Amino acid sequence: MRLFLTGDTHGGLSAEKLSEKNWPEQNKLNKEDLLIILGDFGFIWSNEPNNTERYWIKLFDEINCRVAFIDGNHENHSRLSEMPEVSFQGGMAGQVSENIWHLKRGEIYRMGNRDIFVMGGADSIDKFARKPGISWWESEIPSPEEMEHAFQNLEKFDNKVDYILTHTLPKKVVSSFMKWFEKTNDPTSIFLDIVNDRCSYEKWFGAHFHEDFEHGKFQVLYQQIIEVDMNLMKNI
Template identity: 35%
Template sequence: MTERIFITGDKHGSFYPLFGLADHVDLEPSDVLLIAGDAGYVWDENYHGNIETLQQLFPGTIAFIDGNHENHQMLSEFELTRWNGGQVHQISDRIFHMMRGELYSIYGKNFFAFGGARSVDKHRREESVSWWKEEEPSVEEMEYAAAQLEKHLADIDYVITHETPLFARDFIKRTKEIDEDYTLPAFLDDWYEQIKEQKKFCRWYFGHMHVDQTITPQLRALHNEILLIGEEDQSIRWI
């Protein structure tokens, strides 16, 4: 049995990267794929076909944090259970929604997850149809995550968020406006400062910005790239 963990960024319901991954890598049922938000496969009542296709393309387990372009109402209606030590919504027998502020131990590596972000295009979307206010983490969710981070700080190997720490935006050409009342990026700045010097900490991955870019040796934006945890210096070919 392999103990491989793959990670990638926003997919917005696209199957092309997974078709490519299946063509170039001998995937096994023990493999795990993590998605850093905006997976987009659970979008409307027709999601069952998407889930079936995902499970055909990827024989292992898929777990994703939520982004801002998700049907948050639908995600919240799935059964709550535990997976690798943290709470999840179980979408199917092999697909899970990782919840905000939870810690997951996968093949001996600890992943701290925190989804959500604010949409800059929400004015063009319709509430409860193509936009959900739950996209943005609540104060309670951020407080819970901060307490979890403090409690497990020395044990965390990887952090996965959808939003980026505020300082990283200065290095990314594709800008997204930040409203004055939007505090999440600044919170993530503080979390990054807390964790970056920890001996066990390896890397922090985020999506949202639609770029594949290394910000610091420990902070990396993901979009199209698919990486293998433990061998992240080389992207896996899927095209």
């Protein structure tokens, strides 16, 4: 199994990176392999499926590898919650189509020889300009029950995983290189501070900030598509 990660796609606005021209490696992949989009997938957006959605879903169904995503803040969370729940790579996921899965908040998946903790969600700083139930959903923020579910799953693994995949990042981490973030009050990032303090892990991957950069154990993705090591086990 090969695993690839990339950042926000925003319902096609930032999806050109996935074309065969920009990502030719996809031609070497098969249905054992997986591409994960780290939030703001955005292709499930309208309250009812439309032609644009069907077009993109068909493209993802025809890609050589499987496709999964964690939810960001810019998603139709109501529709995502209605997707049939299925077993996927040792955890639970929403089945969007025959080749697309929504990775659930707080789940831990087994991929290759890796244990991977996933937590979607983030606060929309532009929600004042959005319409509830149309372009903004309150459930963009993980609920207390989802946070508790995450803590319980991590405890089952003695708070040790190989990789952590989220949309946003811990508040203390972001504030160390983006000073304006100190003034934000995103419950998701504050929750992730606790995860960061409690857990041992090899690397943490996120998106959300529309940049590609690394900061210690953290790697933020936007336009980059990276392959992560699935086999070599390291002490963490």
